[in-house]
Amino acid sequence: MTAPEKVEYAPTGSAETQWAKLDRRTVAVTALFMAGFAAGAGLPTGIGIAGGSSVGTALLWVLPFAAVLILAGTVLDYVRWRRTRYRVGAERVELHTGILIRRRRSLHRDRIRSVDVTADPVSRLFGLVNVKIGTGEQPTSGDSTVVLRSVTRPVADSLRSGLLDRPVEAGISDGGRLARLDPAWIRYAPLSFVAPLLGAGAFGAVLNVAEWFGMRKGVIDWVFDLFEGLPLVVGILILAAVGLAVGMVGSLGLFVENWWQFRLDREPGGTLRVRRGLLTTRSISIEEKRLRGVELVEPLGTRLFGAARVDAVATGMARQSENDKAQHKTLLPTAPSSIAHRVAADVLREPVAPSESVRLLGHPVAARGRRLRWALLAVLAVEVPLVVLGVLLTDVLLHIAWTSALVLVPTLVLIALDAYRNLGHGLTGKYLVARSGSVRRATVALQRNGVIGWRAKQSIFQRRVGLLTLTATTAAGAGAYSIYDVGVSEGLSFAESAVPDLFAPFLEPAQEDRPHEKD
Numbered sequence: 193m194t195a196p197e198k199v200e201y202a203p204t205g206s207a208e209t210q211w212a213k214l215d216r217r218t219v220a221v222t223a224l225f226m227a228g229f230a231a232g233a234g235l236p237t238g239i240g241i242a243g244g245s246s247v248g249t250a251l252l253w254v255l256p257f258a259a260v261l262i263l264a265g266t267v268l269d270y271v272r273w274r275r276t277r278y279r280v281g282a283e284r285v286e287l288h289t290g291i292l293i294r295r296r297r298s299l300h301r302d303r304i305r306s307v308d309v310t311a312d313p314v315s316r317l318f319g320l321v322n323v324k325i326g327t328g329e330q331p332t333s334g335d336s337t338v339v340l341r342s343v344t345r346p347v348a349d350s351l352r353s354g355l356l357d358r359p360v361e362a363g364i365s366d367g368g369r370l371a372r373l374d375p376a377w378i379r380y381a382p383l384s385f386v387a388p389l390l391g392a393g394a395f396g397a398v399l400n401v402a403e404w405f406g407m408r409k410g411v412i413d414w415v416f417d418l419f420e421g422l423p424l425v426v427g428i429l430i431l432a433a434v435g436l437a438v439g440m441v442g443s444l445g446l447f448v449e450n451w452w453q454f455r456l457d458r459e460p461g462g463t464l465r466v467r468r469g470l471l472t473t474r475s476i477s478i479e480e481k482r483l484r485g486v487e488l489v490e491p492l493g494t495r496l497f498g499a500a501r502v503d504a505v506a507t508g509m510a511r512q513s514e515n516d517k518a519q520h521k522t523l524l525p526t527a528p529s530s531i532a533h534r535v536a537a538d539v540l541r542e543p544v545a546p547s548e549s550v551r552l553l554g555h556p557v558a559a560r561g562r563r564l565r566w567a568l569l570a571v572l573a574v575e576v577p578l579v580v581l582g583v584l585l586t587d588v589l590l591h592i593a594w595t596s597a598l599v600l601v602p603t604l605v606l607i608a609l610d611a612y613r614n615l616g617h618g619l620t621g622k623y624l625v626a627r628s629g630s631v632r633r634a635t636v637a638l639q640r641n642g643v644i645g646w647r648a649k650q651s652i653f654q655r656r657v658g659l660l661t662l663t664a665t666t667a668a669g670a671g672a673y674s675i676y677d678v679g680v681s682e683g684l685s686f687a688e689s690a691v692p693d694l695f696a697p698f699l700e701p702a703q704e705d706r707p708h709e710k711d
Contacts, residue, residue: 209279209280209281210279211277211278211279211288212277212278212279213273213276213277214273214276214278214340214341214342214343215318215320215342215343215344215347216273217318217320217342218269218273218320218341218342219266219269219270219273220318221314221315221318221320221342222265222266222269223262223265223266223269224314225265225314226261226262226265226266227258227262229261229265230257230258230261230262231258233261268291271291272289272291275288275289275290275291275294276288276289277289278338278340280301280351280354280355281301282301283300283301284298284299284300284301285298285299285301285304285325285338285355286298286299287338287339287340297338299325299327299336299337299338301355303327304325304326304327304355304356305326305327305479305482305507306324306325306326306327306476306477306478306479307323307324307325307326307351307352307355307356307477308323308324308326308474308475308476308477309321309322309323309324309345309348309349309352309473309474309475310322310324310469310472310473310474310475311345311472311473312471312472313471313472315342316473318342319344319345320342320343320344320345321342321343321344321345321348321473322339322340322341322342322343323339323340323341323343323347323348323351323352324337324338324339324340325337325338325339325340325351325355326338352475352477356461356463356477356479357461368457368458369455369456369457369458370456370457370458370464370535370538370539371454371455371456371523371524371527371531371535372454372455372456373451373452373453373454373455373468373525374527377451377499377525377526377527377528378444378447378448380494380497380499380526380527381440381443381444381446381447381526382439382440382443382444383491383493383494383496383497383499383526384443384491384493384494384526385491385493386439386442386443386446387436387439387440387442387443388435388436388439389439390438390439390442390443390446391434391435391436391437391438391439391440391442392435392439394435394438394439394442395431395435398411399411399412415431424588424592425591425592425595447525448470449469449470449471449472450468450469450470450525451468451469451525452468452469452470453467453468453469453470453473454466454467454468454525455467455468456523456524456535458480458538462479462480462481463477463478463479463480464477464478464479464480464483464504464523464539465477465478466478466522466523476520478504478506478523479506482506482507482668483504483505483506483539483540483668484505484506484507484638484639484642484666484667484668484669485505485540485546485623485636485637485638485639485642485668485669486502486503486504486505486523486536486539486540486545486636486637487502487503487504487505487634487635487636487637487669488500488501488502488503488532488533488536488545488547488634488635488636488637489501489502489503489632489633489634490529490632490633490634490635491631491632491633492630492631492632492633494526495633498528498529499526499527499528499529499532500526500527500529500532500533501522501524501525501526501527501532502522502523502524502532502535502536502539503521503522503523503669504521504522504523504539504669505636505637505638505642505666505668505669505670506521506668506669507667507668521669523535523539533545533547533548536637540637542621545637546620546621546623546625546637547625547627547635547637549620549621550618550619550620550623550625550637551618552616552617552618552625552627553616553617553618553682553686554615554616555612555615555616555659555676555677555678555679556657556658556659556677556678556679558657558658558659558677559612559615559659559676559677559678560608560609560612561657562653562654562657562659562677563608563609563611563612564605564608564609566608567604567605567607567608568601568604568605570600570604571597571600571601571604574596574600575593575596575597575600578590578592578593578596579593607630607631608630610630611628611629611630614627614628614629614630614633615627615628615676615677616628617675617678617686619640619686619689619690622639622640622641623637623638623639623640624637624638624639624640624643624664624690625637625638626638626664626673626674626675628674628675628676636669636673638664638666638668638669638673640690640691642666642667642668643664643665643666643690643691644665644666644667645664645665645694646662646663646664646665646687646691646694647662647663647665647672648660648661648662648663648683648684648687649661649663650680654677658679658680659677659678659679659680660677660678660679660680660683661674661675661676661677661678662674662675662678662683662684662686662687663675664687664690664691
């Protein structure tokens with residue numbers, strides 16, 4: 193076992209450092225990954241062969257292919273390791289890699305905005321981590337990131353602290369812990385929309401495994417026999433309840449995996465650092481000067497129980513090429529709303545969170561009518577096909593149509609009314625605050641100096657009732673945040689008040705609509 197490498201830094205104006213190599217134990221990690229992949233791919237194949245022959249014959253077919261797969265993957269990664277080198281110079285971070293095609297990547301140190309560290313379970317056994325160095329720009333061709341796979345944790349920590357080290361500005365040199373995981377927060381996990389999705393996925397997994405053993409038809413027949421004698425609707429409801437229960441259990445496990453040992457720290461020099469993860473650990477760093485605000489996200493289930501999530505609105509965050517895009521920008525997982533507001537205030541260095549200090553202005557009554565019409569149209573989109581097919585095919589679909597309508601009409605009407613109540617916008621200090629949504633209510637507090645433009649959009653239906661959708665464009669977060677269905681003159685006046693001189697040529701004296709304050 194080789195000693196871990198040390199990263200040398202060249203101060204500005206000095207000679208460049210020597211090239212360094214990745215840790216060679218990354219080849220062993222790849223070999224273990226390939227072994228797991230070969231086992232996962234070979235198991236259903238071996239079972240299928242054994243079903244028509246013997247176990248010995250199945251092994252004679254599967255094992256040689258598995259050995260070739262493992263060997264090929266290991267050899268390729270060994271060559272990759274031999275041909276990969278990097279260095280951290282006074283001005284640039286450089287990476288040279290590639291097997292058939294040689295790739296040279298270089299990032300200017302002044303443009304580096306993030307150094308994220310991840311470690312999967314196998315890498316952690318060897319004390320290795322992956323380091324992703326990014327500039328926060330759109331990764332269209334990968335030129336905005338440098339990925340080192342794999343280095344030791346001391347090297348990763350040295351890279352993170354060295355590359356994100358900035359001159360400390362007056363007033364932001366303090367550091368400290370802003371939040372840490374409370375195990376009680378796990379109670380919010382089953383309330384998310386992940387639970388039903390995991391339940392549906394569990395049914396699909398059962399059918400796939402049954403297919404390996406040639407028992408898929410038997411499993412389906414067993415389910416039909418189990419519910420024999422029960423009305424179809426009752427059987428569907430029972431299956432849905434079982435799937436939801438399985439999904440709730442899965443969501444608990446997923447929450448623990450993602451947020452175990454969660455910590456949010458402010459480090460000296462003005463960097464926010466999020467660390468989390470049980471099996472795969474993650475360390476995400478965000479420079480405070482990249483922050484343009486925060487967003488409080490309240491899905492319907494968690495909102496009913498008084499909980500919210502805090503996301504960062506920062507430059508470069510919306511374009512991360514990560515699989516968990518939402519979680520990559522999350523500063524606080526779903527937690528009690530009081531804690532979410534407190535963390536939002538601490539992150540922004542404000543005494544009170546903008547979402548709490550602002551008094552939101554309501555939207556015209558016409559906005560409520562639009563949402564009610566959308567709700568009824570959604571019901572028709574579901575019911576009309578069921579009625580048509582029921583008339584043409586079977587009365588069962590007609591029964592499903594009227595029973596589902598009894599549920600959908602009041603449910604969607606209530607959601608529409610709630611969506612209208614949640615509409616609001618306002619100004620507080622240096623922040624623009626906008627709120628919208630019901631199934632997913634989001635309240636964004638955006639720095640007014642982070643708004644680079646306004647976009648006003650008005651459909652033919654909005655023009656008839658004097659409404660428009662006003663969108664603030666920014667280089668941070670999602671890139672655009674909208675104020676939906678606001679009165680025309682009110683919206684244009686608000687845009688001018690928030691960021692003067694952008695909409696001034698389009699302003700007209702206020703006519704029909706005036707602000708309505710929300711309680």
